[in-house]
Amino acid sequence: MERILHKQGESVVIGNEKHTSILEFAVCMGSKLDGKQIKEILWPTHCLLVAVKRGEQEILPKGDTIIYPGDYLIVLTNEDRVAKINDALIEMTGSCEI
Numbered sequence: 001m002e003r004i005l006h007k008q009g010e011s012v013v014i015g016n017e018k019h020t021s022i023l024e025f026a027v028c029m030g031s032k033l034d035g036k037q038i039k040e041i042l043w044p045t046h047c048l049l050v051a052v053k054r055g056e057q058e059i060l061p062k063g064d065t066i067i068y069p070g071d072y073l074i075v076l077t078n079e080d081r082v083a084k085i086n087d088a089l090i091e092m093t094g095s096c097e098i
Contacts, residue, residue, distance in 0.1 A: 019079040022050075023086060029069035031094035039063035044088040048076045 027033050033041060038049065038061050052059040053072035059065060067073070073093065077085045 020076055021079050021082050023075045023077065025073045025075065025089045025093045027067055027069055027071045027073065028094035032092045033067045034069050036067055037063065038065050044085055046077055046081045047085045050074050050076050
């Protein structure tokens with residue numbers, strides 16, 4: 001559909017035009033996320049957990065994936081929400097942004 005309209009000279013935007021940002025957070029021992037499954041966590045709105053780095057491994061998160069200390073959470077959010085998501089996840093992981 002997008003290609004057809006583009007060929008006809010129509011300008012089409014799929015979704016919204018907001019830019020996204022990727023943030024990375026280290027999970028500390030004893031944090032609120034330590035030992036929890038992803039489905040057990042109340043994630044901030046407007047953020048998406050896209051990967052969990054564990055050592056050399058990058059895990060695609062599922063609901064039953066358990067978060068361990070030393071994991072790095074890769075989160076996607078809209079650029080205008082970076083500050084709020086950053087603050088919330090720093091508190092949840094007990095860490096500083098990488």
